[in-house]
Amino acid sequence: MKVSVIKDILSANDEIALQNRQLLDKHGICVMNVMASPGGGKTSLILRTIDALRDRVRIAVVEGDIASTVDADRVAKKSVPVVQINTGGQCHLDAPMLRLALAKLPLADLDLVMIENVGNLICPVDFKLGENLNVMIASAPEGDDKPYKYPGIFIAVDAVVINKIDLLPYLRFDMPAFRKLILGMNPDVHIFEVSCETGQGTEDWAEWVAQQIQTKLK
Amino acid sequence: MHELSITQNILNIVNEHAQRAGAQRITIINLVVGELTGFIDDSIQFYFDMLSPGTLSEGAKLAIRRVPARIRCRACSEEFELRDFNWVCPQCSAIGGDVIQGREFLVESIEVE
Numbered sequence: 001m002k003v004s005v006i007k008d009i010l011s012a013n014d015e016i017a018l019q020n021r022q023l024l025d026k027h028g029i030c031v032m033n034v035m036a037s038p039g040g041g042k043t044s045l046i047l048r049t050i051d052a053l054r055d056r057v058r059i060a061v062v063e064g065d066i067a068s069t070v071d072a073d074r075v076a077k078k079s080v081p082v083v084q085i086n087t088g089g090q091c092h093l094d095a096p097m098l099r100l101a102l103a104k105l106p107l108a109d110l111d112l113v114m115i116e117n118v119g120n121l122i123c124p125v126d127f128k129l130g131e132n133l134n135v136m137i138a139s140a141p142e143g144d145d146k147p148y149k150y151p152g153i154f155i156a157v158d159a160v161v162i163n164k165i166d167l168l169p170y171l172r173f174d175m176p177a178f179r180k181l182i183l184g185m186n187p188d189v190h191i192f193e194v195s196c197e198t199g200q201g202t203e204d205w206a207e208w209v210a211q212q213i214q215t216k217l218k
Numbered sequence: 219m220h221e222l223s224i225t226q227n228i229l230n231i232v233n234e235h236a237q238r239a240g241a242q243r244i245t246i247i248n249l250v251v252g253e254l255t256g257f258i259d260d261s262i263q264f265y266f267d268m269l270s271p272g273t274l275s276e277g278a279k280l281a282i283r284r285v286p287a288r289i290r291c292r293a294c295s296e297e298f299e300l301r302d303f304n305w306v307c308p309q310c311s312a313i314g315g316d317v318i319q320g321r322e323f324l325v326e327s328i329e330v331e
């Protein structure tokens with residue numbers, strides 16, 4: 001006998017993501033999920049964003065890391081609330097983990113929560129957390145062929161931040177072709193070229209984040 | 219790899235449906251997996267073999283249907299299948315467009331007895 005099921009395999013996660021979202025909406029908080037390869041510059045971009053916006057936006061950070069607290073320690077130096085989630089080897093954050101993290105944050109006093117997802121371009125894409133914004137960092141040294149290899153993430157994000165542009169003189173990286181390809185795959189995506197090392201482009205990026213907080217929530 | 223928790227989800231879903239249908243056991247589990255998701259067949263099978271014994275799913279065959287990615291061109295509305303990650307529209311040569319298929323990840327049906 002055949003039994004029709006038609007049930008999304010991630011529905012259990014999606015339901016909790018929706019609850020997270022409702023909780024965050026209630027507090028008027030914008031949540032940004034930051035994804036990249038290991039070393040792409042997630043922590044660096046989060047630190048730059050804090051520096052640029054801290055005078056006008058109340059920020060907290062959730063650090064997803066397989067084991068260490070190194071990144072959380074870097075963020076804590078900025079004196080913003082930070083919660084560390086150790087995934088215990090899991091390759092991505094999921095909605096139940098974020099729910100635990102949110103319980104430790106002063107939600108009434110926040111405008112923006114930035115989540116550093118686990119360094120990985122595949123797994124985080126499929127797991128909703130309850131975020132408003134999905135952002136991926138593609139650092140220039142990783143090469144301009146990433147969209148071919150990892151299409152899933154490029155089509156899923158609201159913004160692609162091309163990081164480490166200070167290194168472009170030393171790389172073979174076809175920026176116009178890269179931008180054209182990403183825009184083809186994801187016509188609504190916003191693209192930023194930044195260097196978290198020199199700060200170039202990070203103001204424009206932070207301005208966009210500030211705008212998103214305004215338009216999404218106010 | 220996250221196929222462990224994923225496979226547990228699959229088992230929860232199918233065992234519950236089988237139980238509701240009053241079945242003794244599940245013989246086939248039909249899954250639909252889009253090409254743009256990050257899920258790997260062999261890995262799901264591996265965890266399935268590990269987790270299914272002792273449940274209604276023990277011995278069931280996992281039938282995974284992969285669905286290709288389909289794109290709708292924003293320039294000319296042509297719908298085309300994504301092959302070799304070539305995002306160029308075969309009709310008008312514009313690059314890419316909106317993804318209309320390829321992100322599925324679901325249990326479609328089960329065969330029970």
Ligand SMILES: Nc1nc2c(ncn2[C@@H]2O[C@H](COP(=O)(O)OP(=O)(O)O)[C@@H](O)[C@H]2O)c(=O)[nH]1
Nearest residue numbers: 038039040041042043044163164165195196197
């Ligand atoms: N040259 C250069 N190095 C960078 C830039 N952004 C980050 N890095 C370096 O790349 C390494 C990894 O950065 P990090 O932010 O920890 O990456 P994460 O693993 O994605 O969090 C560190 O050594 C950073 O100093 C950049 O724009 N230019």
Ligand SMILES: [Mg+2]
Nearest residue numbers: 042043071116
């Ligand atoms: Mg980091």
Ligand SMILES: [Zn+2]
Nearest residue numbers: 291294307310
């Ligand atoms: Zn076309």
